[in-house]
Amino acid sequence: MAEVLSNPVFGIAMSVATYAAGVWVNKKLKTPLANPMLIATALLIAFFLLTGIPLEYFNEGGDIINFLIFPATASIGLSIYANYEVLKKNLVPVLGGCLAGAATAVFSVLGLCRLFGLDETMTASLLPKSVTTAIAVPICEQNGGISQITIVAVMIAGTLGAVLAPSLSRWLHLSDNEVATGLAIGCSSHAAGTSTAVKMGETIGAMSGLAIGICGFFTVLFAILFPYFL
């Protein structure tokens, strides 16, 4: 049995199957809370807790999938380029908004971490929490954080934004400005928020998509300074 399970095919097949189940549930329920990634994760964790099959077997395949995050992150460059015309037309608001968003994220997280008295590892893990997982995880790792804590925090930000974006836009009096709404969604809740933003309007979706890459880039620049904060 171990020979079968320790083949990378096991982890890959399990990931695909549970993710497909997640996509199916997501289509049925139509709520950002039923995120395919979250559903797949919950199913897999339940499976490994119930069967007692060691996670090492799963990770043989998991590592292969993990590796693909690198070229996938590079692919975000294409979506920035695809939105280049909107970027050029709104250059100042986009760059200014993303810079303000990235700075607010980094310093508000830092302040709250100090307030709660969290240690270095925890702070390093939470600092990049506002950007997309693909960018947050390498920032966390280069500063000695635990990527799984980062992932949890990134998911909280993403889910919150995906669910609340339309209401937040109204409450904060942003609904008359599609550029502001889109950038606010993308900076605060990255890819998960963008899936909601796309449904709110074309400009909002494009702006939110742009913010993923640009806000991520600014956060990486701030991250160069993280060693001095920690």
Added chain:
Amino acid sequence: MSILWQVGILFSICLAAQGIAALLPFAFPASVLAMLLVFLLLLSGIIRIRHIKELATWFSQNMGFLFVPACVEVMDYFDLIAENLIPILVIGVVTTLLVFAVTGWTVKALMRLQQRRGEKLHG
């Protein structure tokens, strides 16, 4: 362009990014550098959208899937997360709302400023 070529092009860019990241005097994630390279290469016309289109689109649309194995490993950190549950939740919620508000208002203010300047120039 064939998928094999697209893989060749995108992975070569990643390799170049890895090389540049190793040369930089400070820590900078190679993946984000690769993202920047892809954007700049497209902008300068050195590569065209069709050179990486299908592959890059597939990656972007399945980003959630690629993170499933990393998420599953959260189970190894259940204790640590439980121990810090309140700070994680508070920080997650408060800072997300704050970033949303600050970004939105900054953009709105910047656009109003630009508009006023435009009126002065043209009015």
